[in-house]
Amino acid sequence: DAGITQSPRHKVTETGTPVTLRCHQTENHRYMYWYRQDPGHGLRLIHYSYGVKDTDKGEVSDGYSVSRSKTEDFLLTLESATSSQTSVYFCAIRETGLTYGYTFGSGTRLTVV
Amino acid sequence: ELKVEQNPLFLSMQEGKNYTIYCNYSTTSDRLYWYRQDPGKSLESLFVLLSNGAVKQEGRLMASLDTKARLSTLHITAAVHDLSATYFCAVDIGTDKLIFGTGTRLQVFP
Numbered sequence: 297d298a299g300i301t302q303s304p305r306h307k308v309t310e311t312g313t314p315v316t317l318r319c320h321q322t323e324n325h326r327y328m329y330w331y332r333q334d335p336g337h338g339l340r341l342i343h344y345s346y347g348v349k350d351t352d353k354g355e356v357s358d359g360y361s362v363s364r365s366k367t368e369d370f371l372l373t374l375e376s377a378t379s380s381q382t383s384v385y386f387c388a389i390r391e392t393g394l395t396y397g398y399t400f401g402s403g404t405r406l407t408v409v
Numbered sequence: 410e411l412k413v414e415q416n417p418l419f420l421s422m423q424e425g426k427n428y429t430i431y432c433n434y435s436t437t438s439d440r441l442y443w444y445r446q447d448p449g450k451s452l453e454s455l456f457v458l459l460s461n462g463a464v465k466q467e468g469r470l471m472a473s474l475d476t477k478a479r480l481s482t483l484h485i486t487a488a489v490h491d492l493s494a495t496y497f498c499a500v501d502i503g504t505d506k507l508i509f510g511t512g513t514r515l516q517v518f519p
Contacts, residue, residue, distance in 0.1 A: 338497060341506055344506060386452070398507050
């Protein structure tokens with residue numbers, strides 16, 4: 297268990313409001329990721345981080361921003377939530393070592409109404 | 410841009426039968442992952458394939474990687490109901506990113 301905690305687990309929010317999702321890890325991993333999962337699309341990368349204050353965009357970054365001020369926390373913000381951002385959001389970490397794998401958090405189910 | 414394609418997208422199979430899920434990707438990579446996801450749950454790592462010709466087996470599942478063909482397969486032997494889930498392949502091309510296929514939803518019936 298890579299010690300990944302996502303919060304909240306569920307959230308319902310209104311269109312146009314800002315929303316922040318949190319990913320917390322306890323094992324000092326350098327790389328962290330945010331994905332969204334939608335039917336028919338698998339998991340798509342939103343943003344990722346390769347260190348404190350070092351982030352980059354993924355495939356579907358429009359409408360999202362991220363921040364990483366501490367190694368253990370990676371925040372995903374929806375600036376102004378839209379119904380198209382209703383999704384399940386997963387955080388992941390990349391493990392260390394030559395045979396590294398990726399471990400995923402439990403997910404956050406976000407509904408924008 | 411890396412594209413990862415899985416087929417079939419949906420697979421309904423009878424218990425005891427064998428089948429194969431295919432994962433094709435468009436850019437050279439020697440690092441491929443298979444995950445399982447149960448409804449409403451997170452992703453569970455099944456296999457990490459790290460070189461051409463790599464083969465890994467766990468129970469009724471066997472995964473292989475052919476980097477020259479840019480193809481990975483997940484073979485199911487003598488399916489049982491407990492294998493019903495969605496299976497994803499994902500490719501790491503060394504750019505610090507993991508890109509997923511669309512997933513294969515497997516249903517095993519008696």
